[in-house]
Amino acid sequence: MTLQTETPSTPDVPVLTDVNRQMLIILDFGSQYSELIARRIRETEVYSEVLSYRTTAEQLKQLNPRGLILSGGPNSVYDPGAPHCDPAIWDLGIPVLGVCYGMQLMVEQLGGGVERAQRGEYGKASLFIDDPTDLLTNVEDGTTMWMSHGDSVTRLPAGFEGLAHTDNTPCAAVADHERKLYGVQFHPEVVHSQGGIALIRNFVYHICNCQPTWTTEAFVEEAIREVRAKVSDKRVLLALSGGVDSSTLAFLLHQAIGDQLTCMFIDQGFMRKEEPERLIKLFRERFHIPVHYVNARDRFLARVVGVTDPEEKRRRIGHEFIRVFEEESKRLGPFDYLAQGTLYPDVIESADTNVDPKTGERVAVKIKSHHNVGGLPKDLQFKLVEPLRKLFKDEVRKVGRSIGLPEEIVRRHPFPGPGLAIRIIGEITEERLEILRDADFIVRDEIHKQGLYHDFWQAFAVLLPIRSVGVMGDQRTYAHPIVLRLISSEDGMTADWSRVPYDLLETLSNRIVNEVPGVNRVVYDITSKPPGTIEWE
Structure with missing residues (x-):
């Protein structure tokens, strides 16, 4: 493994201290999952790095990667101005795996056809394997893969053949075995793709011939x-x-x-x-x-x-x-x-x-x-x-x-550098800081007491700059609401709200309202990332 630095002239391209070190490069076409691909590669103990799709074949030669992965993206390859990679990449002689948009781009640039599909495919789909070798070795027939596309491959380039299909997508996985060019219409990097990790390991170890040295x-x-x-x-x-x-x-x-x-x-x-x-x-x-x-x-x-x-x-x-x-x-x-x-x-x-x-x-x-x-x-x-x-x-x-x-x-939960300043929505005051400190302390104290601290990626409170009417001791109150944010994640790049026991939410709500002056309401944030972010600001 080696640390990376960046060249002044090409800020998207890292420089390896030893060009013989093995690595895989992900060319990013704007997918929300590009960094997740990098993580999945690293989980095989092989180094990976995300670079711009504008990285040239000549620049890639200098980096000497063992293989390339082309990410997904929001565009259609046939749209004017759609991002394209350097066509000389196909002649580098190294394995390439195109994912979703990356697969469509590979097909389009090498002479195949991509068109708007009659039916889009989003979410889980069963993958039926036509060629169980090479890229799809040990991937179970009928396994679930995660789809997210409105375009489909309609004609394969010369030298390519189909590896797998779904009910809606005839070309769900394709390959030119001789040139070691592969494409998948699904996203093997997401947790919903049950056979995704096996596919990635096949590409990393057996096709790119990498060894697990990123330790x-x-x-x-x-x-x-x-x-x-x-x-x-x-x-x-x-x-x-x-x-x-x-x-x-x-x-x-x-x-x-x-x-x-x-x-x-x-x-x-x-x-x-x-x-x-x-x-x-x-x-x-x-x-x-x-x-x-x-x-x-x-x-x-x-x-x-x-x-x-x-x-x-x-x-x-x-x-x-x-x-x-x-x-x-x-x-x-x-x-x-x-x-x-x-x-x-x-x-x-x-x-x-x-x-x-x-x-x-x-x-x-x-x-x-x-x-x-x-x-x-x-x-x-x-x-x-x-x-x-x-x-x-x-x-x-x-x-x-x-x-x-x-x-x-x-195992400490991540805490943002600006601290509570970005957990107070709107203007920051001493009064609001004290309110949020006390509420946040109760969140951490209670999940520690109940032995749940390590069940969450983060667990914290957010103070909103509004007030709502409440009743406490038969008296009308007009005070701030506190938002509880308890989430699960592997790396912070994507996250999901935690399905916490109602008893815990009740305890947190009661303690915060009773122990923190200036608060009369507690709500729970059930937004995942994406579309939200972990922090509110």
Whole structure:
């Protein structure tokens, strides 16, 4: 395994430190599942990376991937301006798997036909296998696959043959075995596709001839080696939040550079109840890693007074973080590097990627700016050290365990960098912060008491900037509602609301209404991601 960096001239293309390292590349055509494909590949312990569909065949040659996967997408291949890949990709001599739109594009570019289907196909469908070898080895006939398409392949290119069909789709899986070009109309990467993982493993291991070398141990060794090479004898300042990402990074950097690392915790006033005190004690007394504490609560609150737009909140908080770091670092001594626990989903969701240079049409859109990515100022005074930048959350947890991070941090629920500032909808005030802190504490306290904490990916409260009428003690109240958000997920890229016991919801509602002044109503958010996001802002 190797960490990736980006070339200045082609920002979508990573540079491998060793071109002989095996990897698979996913070319992104705007699918909501592109990053999920990458995760599924990594679950086979083979490295994968998502790049723009505009990546050229020549650029791919330099990366030397073992195979390519073309993602799905919202377009039709026959539409004017629909995204197309470099046609020279088909002559690279490496295996290619097209998924949904990726399959249709392969067929269309190689001389086949794609048309609007008489009947679209969405959701679960039974896959009937016509050729049980190669790509579909060990995939059970009649297995369920997840469909989401309105177009279908009507004519195969020369050299291609059908591998499988459904009741509505004659060409549900196709292949040119000689050239190792494959296409599937369904989405093998989603959990609803029962035979999807077997298909992916066939492509990775048997068709691309990859070996499972993307391991946690290999990552840690190379990350430490690359950090030492990059930093040399310079000092590094770490933005410590106490979450699994920055804590894992602190442990990793401490192993790599020891006393060259200075951890700084900025208390911006948007943390959860009693968290700053717990964090400082944990790192100083238990882990013996020095932490410089900065109380900047008043400063941050002043920066967001009157701000209601969530993107503006994130931008101001991100900028203020950097300004405080710059000022404090000058007091502590010169630092050349700023270390951040930035993850791959942060980068993906913050990036304005896949913009057609001719039409300006955006294929994949920015979801929201993360304070440590999209919120960074252009005149940043530090060089960045982000060894976790290409990892998903579940991979970070594995790294944390491997280097000795305690389970209480490894399995801690994700907490956004801007903290409670983006769980208060609308304007942030001291009163609203206190209300939300108390409500959030009850959520965490109760699920811990009932032994349910690890049943959720995240469990938290959201404060709405409205008031509703209630009755308490025969008196009319006019107070805020609290939204409960308890969700399940594997990596945060997609998520589903948790089907929690009614008794738990009742207990949470009763405690919050009775114990938190200013709240008289509790509601439960049953929105999945997509179409919603995990956080409300």
